[in-house]
Amino acid sequence: MDAVPVCASETLHDGGLAVRLKAQCYGRDTSVFFVRFRGVAYGYLNQCAHVPTELDWNEGEFFEPSGLYLMCAMHGAIYAPDTGYCVQGPCRGGRLRALQVEERDTPDGRRVFWLPQAPVLPLEPDEMPLDSPSSL
Numbered sequence: 001m002d003a004v005p006v007c008a009s010e011t012l013h014d015g016g017l018a019v020r021l022k023a024q025c026y027g028r029d030t031s032v033f034f035v036r037f038r039g040v041a042y043g044y045l046n047q048c049a050h051v052p053t054e055l056d057w058n059e060g061e062f063f064e065p066s067g068l069y070l071m072c073a074m075h076g077a078i079y080a081p082d083t084g085y086c087v088q089g090p091c092r093g094g095r096l097r098a099l100q101v102e103e104r105d106t107p108d109g110r111r112v113f114w115l116p117q118a119p120v121l122p123l124e125p126d127e128m129p130l131d132s133p134s135s136l
Helices: none
Strands: 004-008 019-025 028-037 040-045 086-088 101-106 109-114 120-122
Touching: 004 019, 028 109, 040 101
Parallel strands: none
Antiparallel strands: 004 109, 019 028, 019 120, 028 040, 101 109
16 A cells, blocks of 8 residues: 655654544544654554543544653543554553654655555555644
8 A cells, every 4th residue: 555645744743642544443433643753653542442432632643642651531541652662551561553754855845655454454545635733
């Protein structure tokens, strides 16, 4: 599957708002999110490792106040943003489903791309908005 453009690289700030996109996992509608941590872009399925519920507190807000960890709004599970590993909470030792992400130089500037792999696939990739902090 072709790379899916997510956003301009400068849209993602360390510990800041995520960009969300619509997706499917095993044929069910869901979302994925992309964040920046320590200068690197990461992407994950928006689903807690404890119970399959979305993580964000408000749309696009995944980081806890320090900006060092991702936190599930429902269960309080704490995840390392660079690995998706649950370091504290009810799913300790579990892991978020990581997405393959890369940044590329394009004629329009540096951009973040998602390289989808089954079972997590984009939903209508041609209609996904770009460059907004929370696109779902």
